[in-house]
Amino acid sequence: MSIRSVIRTIFIGGLLVALPMTSAWATHRSEAEQAIEEAKAAHAAAQTAGVASEETASMIKEAEAIMPDRQFTKARELSLKAMKQDTFAVEQAQGGTVDAGAAKQAEEAIAAAEAARKKASSVRGEWRDTGKLIKEAQDLANSGDFASAIALAEKARRQGEMGYEQAMREKGATFPSYVKKQQ
Known part of the structure; x- marks a missing residue:
């Protein structure tokens, strides 16, 4: 068997494995449209x-x-998030009970994450995704998923703390002499 045929066999085998896996993450138009309809309901x-x-x-x-731009996955995610929040609000209006302790913990964790983000930002050390994580944690708390909200807020808080520490460590850092300054 030649090297060329071995490579071809490996390549074809890889494709046969990879193609079925693509359907696991791809969102089709119909799935996004269905999620939008459920969110509207x-x-x-x-x-x-x-x-x-x-x-x-x-x-x-x-x-x-964003549907015309074929952003079906993002459209589905937005719709599901809206649906969860509205469903949670209706449950609360109908007398559903909320674990007040978990809600308070989530609120405190989000506030701590926001404080850490602001502290890091004050020394220009805010990391790229910290704000996004805080917003997502708030969305999870709004939909009643307090455990996930707390976990995400803790991750954002830690990012804020590490961003602050990193900025303080690099405060007096300068470029090496071989790096040219742009003017």
Whole structure:
């Protein structure tokens, strides 16, 4: 057997393994459209209960707006997030109980993460994703997933702390002489 045929066999085998896996992460138009419809139904239920928020309405509008750009995965994620928040709001309006301790812990964890982010930002050490993590933690808390919100807020807090520490360590750092300054 030649090297060329061995490489071809490995390549074909790799394709046969990789192709079925692509369907596991790809979101099709129909899935995104279904998620948008479900989010609209949840929002209508929230409006009927008098607990609909403008935030979830804007998430649904954004999901619809990005459909022509074929951003089906993002549209589905936005729709599911809006649906969870509206469903949680309706459950609360109908007398559902919330673990007040977990809600308070999530609120405190998010506040601590925001404080760490601001501290890192004050010395120009804020990391790229810290703000995104805090927003996502807030969204999870709004939809009643307090455990996930706490975990994400803790991750954001740690990023803020490490960003501050990094900025302080590099405070007096200069470029080596061989690096030319741009003017």
